Amino acid sequence: MSEVVAEVRSLPGPERVDRLASLGGPEATRPKEAPSTGGxxxxxxxxxxxxxxxxxxxxxxxxxxxxxxxxxxxxxxxxxxxxxxxxxxxxxxxxxxxxxxxxxxxxxxxxxxxxxxxxxxxxxxxxxxxxxxxxxxxxxxxxxxxxxxxxxxxxxxxxxxxxxxxxxxxxxxxxxxxxxxxxxxxxxxxxxxxxxxxxxxxxxxxxxxxxxxxxxxxxxxxxxxxxxxxxxxxxxxxxxxxxxxxxxxxxxxxxxxxxxxxxxxxxxxxxxxxxxxxxxGILRVREAKVSKSKSYREVKSGEYDGWADPRTWSFRSLERRGISMDATRAFVLSFGMSLSDIEVPAETLYAENRKRIDATTVRRAFVADPVRVDVDEYPADLGSVRLANHPDLPALGDRDAPAGPSFYLARRDLVGRAGAEVRLKDLINIHLPDEPVGLAGEVRARFTSRENKRIPRLQWVGTEGAYPVDVLGVEGEHTRGWGEAALAAAQPGQILQFERVGFVRVESDWVPGSNPLRVVYGHP
RNA sequence: GCUCCCGUAGUCUAGUCCGGUCAAGGAUUCGGCGCCUUCGACGCCGUAACGCGGGUUCGAAUCCCGCCGGGAGCACCA
Missing domain, CATH: 3.40.50.620 (HUPs)
Structure with missing residues (x-):
């Protein structure tokens, strides 16, 4: 007996598997099906x-x-x-x-x-x-x-x-x-x-x-x-x-x-x-302060938006955010059967999901907390521009984005940039006015050039055809803003990527064409 | 306090049972470079770990002892 053990142990790993397989038996041919990452x-x-x-x-x-x-x-x-x-x-x-x-x-x-x-x-x-x-x-x-x-x-x-x-x-x-x-x-x-x-x-x-x-x-x-x-x-x-x-x-x-x-x-x-x-052991997601009793209370009281509220971190809320069950499963199984309690950042789950959705998700422009910017000397031939739906995947097609001369830009992109030259992504460069952007009112900027400069590139939405959007965030907060015209064709349940914001999912009960477009934030 | 369990990089994990192939592998994060006009993706590069102290051994992440640290349980709840 021990001689056999010694003999088997002396064989290199792969050969052991081969020898096992040659002996037949159900287990021999499938030693183990370990999940892709650890565990x-x-x-x-x-x-x-x-x-x-x-x-x-x-x-x-x-x-x-x-x-x-x-x-x-x-x-x-x-x-x-x-x-x-x-x-x-x-x-x-x-x-x-x-x-x-x-x-x-x-x-x-x-x-x-x-x-x-x-x-x-x-x-x-x-x-x-x-x-x-x-x-x-x-x-x-x-x-x-x-x-x-x-x-x-x-x-x-x-x-x-x-x-x-x-x-x-x-x-x-x-x-x-x-x-x-x-x-x-x-x-x-x-x-x-x-x-x-x-x-x-x-x-x-x-x-x-x-x-x-x-x-x-x-x-x-x-x-x-x-x-x-x-x-x-x-x-x-x-x-x-x-x-x-x-x-x-x-x-x-x-x-x-x-x-x-x-x-x-x-x-x-x-x-x-x-x-x-x-x-x-217990599994905790760092960002998820899950408390069943709190969720229960808040759902009952109507403070939460039902059991699919992002703050519950329920499975249905993850699905609502566009995080696939497949990603969640891979995430959970990556920890194996360990007995230690683990606390893991949500980013790990997001990375798992990103792998799965990135290649099939179209890009769209969205501007939160918008400020209207009118550009002087705007080129007359740039009424709209053709943009790829995905920077690396031509198969996802492209779309037409109505452009200037009037735009919505995100306020946080403008603060601290008075007097600076910035680039409207995929479009033109503009010079921002010297006065800081106020809380209200409009901004007048000036066209400078078209060349692709390595300067801050800002997301923009042309005011013409701009579609109102409401984003439900992970903390249950709502962010209003403008999305580009192509969002009018969004479909319930569709996952989109708002550039420089992150992945969002269109609410399942959103009626196409209704205002605003309601989406739920998934992750960066 | 008592009982049980667990300690591998910032985080998670493989390896521990059966010591050498582990100058420790993978994932994620972070940093750099390249490329793509984006959150980011991809490619290349990089930072970074065996909780501490003894012992056994030619050899210890792995075995033994002692500390230290963390967690769970300690309901006429589940």
Whole structure:
């Protein structure tokens, strides 16, 4: 055996692959399909092609956003890699006063998943499965590993911190059973009794001591109302459902690692072999101060422009900005399965998107915060000019841009340039007046020459045919300005590049011909 | 504080399991040059990293020990 290993190791890498391939087998011919940039994805323990079952468990409290990226794309990646299945299981146990389940998000989340190319193979709702958990709870009780505790929450917590037991822990099995039946039979009110798992009270991790399995809540659940009063805690529900649903691998964020331990502990005491776990660290985009509760508040109040508001950094907002799902996926997968928390600048995502859209995106002139400039001695033959739609790609064609003698120029291009000579890009050079540009009014400039000088080149829009444009920015701000005449032919959903501004996407609901042209800023 | 996890350039990542092919590769950012009259793209060039200290070894990013730093969890939320 070890001789064979030594022999194989002595072979150079490529030859190893060749030799492997010659031996046949499904894995040999496709060693691994690593994403283009970095990102390492290990084999899943014991995974068999076609038999992998994964699950996705979002809590329905908002649209999916960039922070959910790893959950979505990593699970999707492994489904593809092994040809498996993904179950969408809504974790809609009753929640709490602060964390309410809301039905509108079920559909929203499914839509988001579909738009991410992740159509689940099946959809489940935890709230439909509540009765299923009761016999399982009974199994744990019968194994002597659970008890009903009627201590107030504070006492329970204090005991846990101190590592001491309360009187309920030593109840007989019969007493526990009758207490449990009392819980199920409305004998206790919310907060008055819980079913707790017996672990080691001296466990070094205080968080792990005698955790709660089931509790009582009479919150009105939007799907099942007050039909159930005894609800499972997340980790118990998963200890059950990962088995019941035949999940083969649990891939989730590292915030849930303690739940692994809980699930394994329960499985061990029931003599069940459960699936292995995998985790990833938190992904943050530096510019995205994503807060689900803030987004929720602002969307509800109307402060945000729905769940596609750029400030939510939701998937739908990225799409609205012209950032393709493909780019987002590549971006997220480039981080691999690393367990470290990562904070990455949005620029990395933008670069990924730019690669994909640059070659198909036409250039257009846009001037924000416009100042009207009239040019004296303007050449009579320059009523319009022919411009290429893309500087490097003639295939994208060209268009006619109405020019002077009157123009809109951006105020920020004019300030500090009093008395200077500047170039109207692709057109002429002009001399700006010596007086600084005021806040209002017009500017009179003078034509100087046509030659292509290496002087500041400014974006311009001829006043004739200029099209009003409203740009929605990443911070939710609106910028008004003038775009060139060709924008009248823009199409909903089209991605454009405003020169010296960046990529924008025409709003899907924009009606061609209506004023102003509404676009959403994507990125530089 | 307790538990677990993680430390490779400005940022992200490959390499760590199984020490040599790593005087550390890729992506992004930044700087320079060229070219294209643009945000930018492309080409070429450049800056820049194994957290610190010991140990093992002919040889350490990789193994061992100790520090230091960062993160997550510590709910009758999910």
């Amino acid at each position: 390492e994805f290990p084999e899943l323990e014991g995974a068999e092609r076609g038999k992998v079952v994964l699950r996705l468990a979002p809590f329905p409290s908002g649209a999916l956003h960039i922070g959910h990226g790893r959950m979505i794309f990593i699970n999707q990646y492994y489904r593809e890699r092994y040809g498996g299945k993904i179950l969408l299981v809504f974790d809609d146990t009753v929640g709490s006063e602060e964390k309410r389940v809301e039905t509108e998000f079920f559909g929203l989340i499914e839509e988001d998943l579909r738009s991410a190319g992740l159509t689940p193979d099946a959809v489940y709702y935890k709230s439909d499965r509540i009765p299923l958990f009761y016999p399982w709870a009974r199994r744990v009780i019968d194994a002597g590993a659970a008890y009903v505790c009627t201590c107030p929450a504070e006492t329970l917590r204090a005991n846990r911190a101190a590592g001491v037991a309360c009187g309920h822990r030593s109840q007989t099995h019969d007493a526990t059973v009758s207490e449990w039946e009392k819980m199920l039979g409305n004998g206790y009110g919310p907060g008055e009794a819980v079913l707790r798992l017996k672990t080691d009270l001296q466990d070094p991790d205080p968080a792990f001591r005698d955790r709660v399995l089931m509790r009582i809540s009479d919150l009105d659940h939007p799907r099942v109302g007050t039909k159930y009063r005894v609800w499972p805690m997340l980790e118990f529900s998963w200890a059950v459902d990962d088995i019941e649903l035949g999940v083969t691998h649990v891939l989730r964020g590292k915030d849930l690692v303690i739940e692994d331990r809980m699930q394994r502990y329960i499985w061990d005491l029931l003599g069940i072999r459960g699936p292995p776990f995998g985790h990833w």
